Amino acid sequence: MVAALTLDPVLASILEQARWAPSGDNTQPWRFEIVGPRRVVVHGFDTRSHCVYDLDGHPSQLSLGALLESMALAASSHGLHMEAQRRTGLPDATPTFELRFVDAPGLIPDPLAAYLLARSVQRRALSTRRLRVDEKAALAASLPPGYSVLWLEGARLRLACARLMFDNARLRLTMPEAHQVHRDVIEWGARFSDTRIPDQALGVDAVTARLMRWIMGSWRRVDFFNTWLAGTLAPRLQMDLLPGWRCGAHCVLLADTPPRHIDDYVAAGRAMQRFWLAATELGLQMQPELTPLIFARYARERRVFSRAPGLHELAQQLAGRTEALLGKDVIERAVFMGRIGAGPPAVARSLRRPLSELLVVPGKGA
Numbered sequence: 144m145v146a147a148l149t150l151d152p153v154l155a156s157i158l159e160q161a162r163w164a165p166s167g168d169n170t171q172p173w174r175f176e177i178v179g180p181r182r183v184v185v186h187g188f189d190t191r192s193h194c195v196y197d198l199d200g201h202p203s204q205l206s207l208g209a210l211l212e213s214m215a216l217a218a219s220s221h222g223l224h225m226e227a228q229r230r231t232g233l234p235d236a237t238p239t240f241e242l243r244f245v246d247a248p249g250l251i252p253d254p255l256a257a258y259l260l261a262r263s264v265q266r267r268a269l270s271t272r273r274l275r276v277d278e279k280a281a282l283a284a285s286l287p288p289g290y291s292v293l294w295l296e297g298a299r300l301r302l303a304c305a306r307l308m309f310d311n312a313r314l315r316l317t318m319p320e321a322h323q324v325h326r327d328v329i330e331w332g333a334r335f336s337d338t339r340i341p342d343q344a345l346g347v348d349a350v351t352a353r354l355m356r357w358i359m360g361s362w363r364r365v366d367f368f369n370t371w372l373a374g375t376l377a378p379r380l381q382m383d384l385l386p387g388w389r390c391g392a393h394c395v396l397l398a399d400t401p402p403r404h405i406d407d408y409v410a411a412g413r414a415m416q417r418f419w420l421a422a423t424e425l426g427l428q429m430q431p432e433l434t435p436l437i438f439a440r441y442a443r444e445r446r447v448f449s450r451a452p453g454l455h456e457l458a459q460q461l462a463g464r465t466e467a468l469l470g471k472d473v474i475e476r477a478v479f480m481g482r483i484g485a486g487p488p489a490v491a492r493s494l495r496r497p498l499s500e501l502l503v504v505p506g507k508g509a
């Protein structure tokens with residue numbers, strides 16, 4: 144690792160802010176290699192080899208896009224323009240970007256940069272008031288060309304989304320392939336975590352959290368409680384159904400053309416980050432809801448994701464419901480889904496690794 148004190152102060156400021164970009168389960172799938180006073184190589188990686196949610200690495204690529212947008216925003220505060228180029232010829236699982244920050248006289252700092260550290264995930268109940276016309280207009284205006292937003296609002300559609308999330312959670316919580324992921328990404332008895340999700344940010348009450356911790360200690364316990372004691376009911380109610388209902392709306396970010404390649408998902412991640420930061424600027428809270436999109440794609444492409452009986456059939460049913468809710472054309476262009484609404488920011492949240500842990504030795508990669 145490289146000590147942060149050796150960095151150019153401006154570059155250090157940019158990286159300090161950018162490291163707060165969102166990532167699935169707080170994996171932070173990036174490392175920074177400093178190759179010059181204003182030049183950085185971002186070594187990306189994904190978790191597809193062991194995380195069932197990181198289908199083809201696309202969720203991690205969204206996160207990398209959010210990181211790049213965060214770096215560009217932070218750079219604008221210093222009068223710098225970011226130039227980014229992805230290295231070709233590398234495995235898809237390790238997308239790598241060469242970044243250069245150049246002086247841009249007259250560049251106006253992007254106001255979204257002020258919200259890089261404040262943006263967070265709120266998994267608890269929000270206000271059910273509809274978003275105002277001006278709020279939705281500001282959010283739509285935050286998106287770059289090539290992207291739009293679909294709003295699912297009103298009591299009927301909010302309930303449909305909540306039920307869809309509730310039933311998708313049954314996939315998540317009864318799948319042995321997801322058990323190890325869940326066990327590894329939660330930091331129990333914590334309000335904050337540098338590398339995982341603190342249990343106090345999950346959106347469940349203290350009793351449910353304690354029970355979840357004990358049950359998740361082994362797959363045999365999980366399987367027994369799921370089979371005989373409706374073990375998924377309490378967490379699904381608290382983490383999926385009630386929050387899905389208690390929000391202002393659900394939103395789906397759409398690309399004009401269906402994403403196909405790494406660059407498409409990275410670009411979508413940049414759009415997602417701008418949208419999320421604009422929501423933060425408006426005092427709105429958000430929570431990602433990618434599970435229906437991920438498992439709808441598993442089902443659409445007939446791809447195996449679990450050895451457990453019955454789950455592929457359930458995924459097919461849920462994919463049909465997701466398509467009916469969003470539309471076939473929409474689901475193929477959807478790059479992000481989430482719930483949004485007015486409410487207080489989260490009081491428990493994931494933090495980030497110190498910058499010193501994210502720096503790698505020049506010439507040796509990640």
